[in-house]
Amino acid sequence: MPDAPLFERLCIVGPGLVGSSILRVARQRGDVARHLVATARSAETLDRVRALGIADTVEADPARAVAGCDAVILCVPVGAYAGVMAAIAPHLAPGCILSDVGSTKGSVLRDLVPLLPPGIHLVPAHPMAGTEHSGPDAGFAELFQGRWCIITPPEGTDPAAVARLRALWERAGSMIETMDAATHDRVVATVSHLPHLIAFTICGTADDLAQETREAVLRFAASGFRDFTRIAASDVDMWRDIFLNNREAVLEMLARLTEDAQAFGRAIRRGEAGFIEDRIRRGRKIRRSLIEINQA
Secondary structure, three states: OHHHHHHEEEEEEOOOOOHHHHHHHHHHHHHHHHHHHEEEHHHHHHHHHHHHOOOOEEEEEEEHOOOOEEEEEEEEOOOHHHHHHHHHHHHHOOOOEEEEEEEOHHHHHHHHHOOOOOEEEEEEEEOOOOOOOHHHHHHOOHOOOOOOEEEEOHHHHHOOHHHHHHHHHHHHEEEEOOOOOHHHHHHHHHHHHHHHHHHHHHHHHHHHHOOOHHHHHOOOOOOOHHHHHHHOOOOHHHHHHHHHOOOOHHHHHHHHHHHHHHHHHHHHHHHHHHHHHHHHHHHHHHHHHHHHHHOO
16 A cells, blocks of 8 residues: 655646656655646646646646645756745745755755745755756656755754655655755765866867867767767756856866866876876776766
């Protein structure tokens, strides 16, 4: 016999890749929420959600969508949070759990806490899962299986609210870690934001080459370059907002990378084979470590 649903009425604000995947998980399992609501800014997105049948109620007005919901998850670019919160805050039901899936967490507290009504439980979260695709058609229920979800509740958050949000992500198949927002932002700047910055930069460099060279690069692209292009195909709005809203941590990690890259360049210039070998061995060690913990 399936467990009782965690929530009576769950609203997804922004049913793109991650939001529509949450809806699919909830629809498939039946123990996440009794009633699923979706709201989006785009009429085209709303029409696709209706056609896919992944929500019970599809509502264009976010204020109407969140009314009466005991859980609301923001799945829009982090730069849109303040505007969305201003629209929905007066309509959140007492006791509602408000969460999100954003890749930055300091900005979530900055934009949501000042507008948070009394009696609403803010439990930010970040599922470390995704693809380069976007929109409601890109989602799938298995997206979160075996992936980490980081929960960053502010100090003093109701433990019962944290437990319910944690249970949602566990039912989605995620592994859970809890940390403060500042630590989260430094960690993801290293493992996610910096690799994307590098991918966007490398692809930009290739695109700026003279036409003859550029065509040869694309024609003979090896797997390393192809991997970068997959990352670089990510959603424009989402990643613009991530870089702007986690700028301090990203710039700190970029400065460290720049120093390390310059040291590598000096080693190549000076023919320092030992330094080069050390860097390659360390890279291989990191790769083996990821394989050992099933994160490769």
